[in-house]
Every structure is written in C-alpha cells, then in structure tokens.
Amino acid sequence: MKHVCILLLVSFSLLSCVTDRSSDDIDTIGLLSNYDAITLDRPTFEASVTLEDARNIINSGKIYVINDLLFVNEKNEGFHVYDNEDPQNPTALAFIKAPGATDLAIKNNVYYINQAVDLIAVTYDKLDANLVVTKRIRDVFPVKISPDGFIPDVEDGAIIIDYELQN
Template sequence: MKHVCILLLVSFSLLSCVTDRNSDDVDTIDLLTNYDAITLDRPTFEASVTLEDARTIVNSGKIYVLNGLLFVNEKNKGFHIFDNENPSSPIALAYIKAPGATDLAIKNNVYYINQAVDLIAATYDKQTANLQVTKRIREVFPPKISPDGFIHDIPDGEIIIDYELED
C-alpha cells in the first residue's frame, strides 16, 4: 500500500508539470539561433550561377576529379576548377559561382550541381572557358538548416543559400 501511495503522489506531481500548449495563458518560448539566414530572391538566385576567374580556396568542401579536371567545393559558394593533368601540380582554371552549392556530379560532360534547394545541369567548355546552365529543377532539396539545427522562416520567393554567425 505504501508503494501505491508513493506512485500516486509521483504521478500527480508529474501531471502538474504538463500544460496545454494551445492554451492562451501559456507563453510561447521563442527558440533562438545564433545564425542569420543569408537569402536571395528567386530571380537573383537563378541568375547567380556564373563562371569567374580562379580564386583562392577559403572554406573547402567536397572534391571531385574527372577527365583531368579537379573540382573543389567552396562551401555554399561554388566550385574551384583546376587542370589536374599533373596531379602533383594542379593549375587553377576558373571558379563556378553557385550560391548555396555544396555538391557536384558529372556524367556525359554535364555538371549536376545542387544549388541550395535546386538541382541544376550545366556544361563547361575548358577550351572556351564557357559555362552554360542547361536545366534547373526547382525545389528538389529541402531548405538549408542553420548549423545549430534550426529552420528559419523566410518570406515566399526567398532561398536560403548560407548562414552567418550573428554579431
């Protein structure tokens, strides 16, 4: 009997901790993140993939090697392209600016890039230094979440391409 009384006392104590989260008298708790979302509107985002001059790698991600070329991801920014015919001394060729991009795959000379929420297909001609986006499939991937695991509410038509630590 003593155990039943203790069990009932503990049960009632725990029940007092449970509240109705839909009740008007319960304050909502705002979950705070230490990161601000960096966004682009849809038209700017879609026009942002360009071929630029080679630059220094700052924050490298995945690496891809194929047909004498070496691609190094600049996390959430784009891809560095190197001539890798001599692997002991790669030569910087160009930079594919693709805000929000983190991965690349190549098949039949088509470059498949995940650009934030979209999947794009592009062709690159090393001889003419020309990059052309040939196809875009919108919203194939989920929106990026902040490094501390939060999902940000953003206005319609905006795409999260990265996060930065708040000041």
C-alpha cells in the same frame, strides 16, 4: 503511494514542456537561432550561376575528380576548378559561382549541382572557359537549415543560400 508520487512528478515534468504557441507576437525562431539567413530572391538566385576567375579556397567542402579536372567545393558558394593533368601540381582554372551549392555529381560531361533548393545541370568547357546552365529543376531539395537546426521565416520567393552567425 510511491507510484502515485512518481506519476505526479512525471506529469508535472511533462507539463513544463508544453508551451502556448498561440501568440503571434513572439518570433520563437528569431529568439532561438544564433544565425541569420542569407537569401536571394528567385530571379537573382537563378541568374547567379557564373564562371569567374580562379580564387583561393577559404572554406572547402567535398572534392571531385573526373578525367583531368578536379573540383573543390567552396561551401555554399560554388566550385573551384583545377586542371589535374599533373596530379602532383594541379593548376587553378576557374571558379563556378553557384550560391548555396554544396554538392556535385558528374555524368557524361554534365555537372549536376545542388544549388540550395534547386538542381541544376551545367556544362563546362575548359578550353573555351565557358559555362552554360542547361537545365534547372526548382525546389528539388529541402530548404537549408541553420547550423543550430532552425528554418527561419523568409520573404515569399526568397531562397536561403547560407547562414551567418549573429554578432
């Protein structure tokens, strides 16, 4: 009898985990997530990689050093570029704006950036202050997930580049 009671208790507990997801009237993601997706349409997203003037670091991510250059990720925004010839006193050179970017790999003076869902290859010439996107491979990486673990529904062709906490 004791085992039957435990079995019934477990069964009822498991039933409480089952929900009816057949209703299209309820946006469960919107109800559960505390974050709103920041998106760009595909053409704007692809045209968004630019070289800008140096600026202050606000939300730093990973740091990369190659030869005499130092790169500091500004999470989901791009990379700060520093002249690192004097490691005791790096000099800010530029900011590589790449919305959605969080990581960088470098090989043979080509900088590979994960820009949200795409992988891009860029070249950077510090003497001419020139940045060129040499290749883009679309949809290499998964869609960015919100900090609380959700993927919202977005318009077709929209790319999630970041999230902001709802007010």
